[in-house]
Amino acid sequence: MSHARWKTRQERSLTEGYTEHSDVAEARREIRLSMALAKAVYDRRTELGLTQADLAERAGLTQAKVSRIEGSDTVPTLPLLAKLADALDATLNIALDVEDTRVTFTGHHSDAA
Numbered sequence: 001m002s003h004a005r006w007k008t009r010q011e012r013s014l015t016e017g018y019t020e021h022s023d024v025a026e027a028r029r030e031i032r033l034s035m036a037l038a039k040a041v042y043d044r045r046t047e048l049g050l051t052q053a054d055l056a057e058r059a060g061l062t063q064a065k066v067s068r069i070e071g072s073d074t075v076p077t078l079p080l081l082a083k084l085a086d087a088l089d090a091t092l093n094i095a096l097d098v099e100d101t102r103v104t105f106t107g108h109h110s111d112a113a
Contacts, residue, residue: 033096034072036103042070044088044105059087 020028045055045066052066059066060083068074069084076084085092090105 029101030075031072033101033103034075036101037076037094038070038072040092040103040105041066041084041088044090044107045070047107048088055084055087059083 041055045052050058052070053063055061056063056066061080065074069076081092085105088105088107090107093102093104093106095102
């Protein structure tokens with residue numbers, strides 16, 4: 001079969017009535033959430049000019065743990081998320097929807113000049 005005849009998963013779903021198994025769909029959703037959190041942590045950390053070691057020290061974690069979070073290799077607990085938000089001087093916002101997941105850190109604004 002030539003490569004030109006291969007169809008993407010999306011094309012199959014549209015043309016052949018393909019439905020993804022619920023376990024696969026759930027795993028895919030969990031991965032999206034983990035990756036969204038990883039990106040949010042990385043983005044906020046780099047915005048602050050922190051290294052992984054700096055963030056780890058601020059949050060009372062190891063650098064390896066921060067690396068696993070940013071690599072979406074772990075699912076943090078709520079207390080750990082609270083530590084991260086505090087260490088990143090931000091509020092953690094998580095919006096969950098069936099097809100849309102948004103994770104952001106909103107920096108705390110200080111009036112100190």
